[in-house]
Amino acid sequence: MPAAFVAVSNIFLLSLFIYGLAPASGGHINPMITFATIITGLTGFARGVLYLIAQTCGAALAGGLIRGSFGRNLTLLYGGGGCLFQPGLMTAGQVFLIESVLSFCQIFLSFGVGLDPRQHAVFGPKLGPLLVACSLALVSFSSVGLGEGYPGAGLNPARCFAFAVSRGDFKYQWIWWFGPVTGAVVHSLVYHLAPPYHRQLREEAVETKMAYQKHHQDANRESQHEANEKMADGNLA
Structure with missing residues (x-):
């Protein structure tokens, strides 16, 4: 029941x-998501880095607010809020693998329903954010109970960093960062290399651009030719 409540609220x-x-x-x-859009070319590198810095700073502030609001004992009792596991029941490698796979699933769904520019005509800016949130809720809910001692997927390095700050424990923080990074890199390979559809789109875009440039050049030459003829007629008159 709590997992379902969290999923719906998400x-x-x-x-x-x-x-x-x-x-x-x-x-x-x-x-x-920001890192995934950077390596797929949807977000500029400089802008993406600024987003990552802002997200991390905001997470650190949120972690401090959690610790200050609930106090040390209550924060440690609930592990700061999430993004943890019990090392005696699962290994760090197992959690990293689960986090990587689930991150890939989340990124794949997010691109499919909202982030890929080609889907703009299908879902548009109004429906896209809602579908991205639904995909996160589904992946998050489905990860609950995957293994004993694993409460569920993190799917957000900034959120996990905030929880680490709140409880003052960064021992396994690499899992919640490199898991999503691994998922994003694998997704980038799929996005760029797997379907030939992308290459076809690029070829069509190049052909369209060349055709437009040729049409523009022809129109300019025709306009220049007409201007020269008018000038010649004026000189004769």
């Missing part, structure tokens, strides 16, 4: 935050 909270932040940053609130 649908509303995440979609509303994306809508709210869209004018400023395009809705970038998750380093995993």
Whole structure:
């Protein structure tokens, strides 16, 4: 029941935050998604790095607020809020593998329903954020109970960093960062290399651009020719 509540609340909270932040940053609130858009070419490198820095700083501030609001004992009792596992029941390697696979699934779904520019005509800017939030809720809910001692996927390095700050424990923080990074890199390979559809689109785009340039040059030459004829007629007159 708590897992279902968290999943449903994620649908509303995440979609509303994306809508709210869209004018400023395009809705970038998750380093995993930001990094995925950088390596797929949808976000510029400099802008993406600024987003990552802002997300990490915001997470550190949130971790401090959690610790200050609930105190040391309550924060440690609940592990800061999430992004943890019990080393005696699961190994760090197992958790890293699970986090990598689930991160890939989340990124794949997010691109498919909202981030890929080609889907703009299908879902548009109004429906995309809601579908991204639904995909996060589904992946998050499905990860609960995958293994004993593993409460569920992190899927957001900044969120996990905030929890680490709140409980003052960074021992396994690499899992919640490199897991999503691994998932993003694998997704980037799939996005760029797997379907020939991308290469076909690039070829069509190049052909369209060349045809447009040729048409523009022909139009300029025709206009110049007409101007020269008018000038010649004027001189004869």
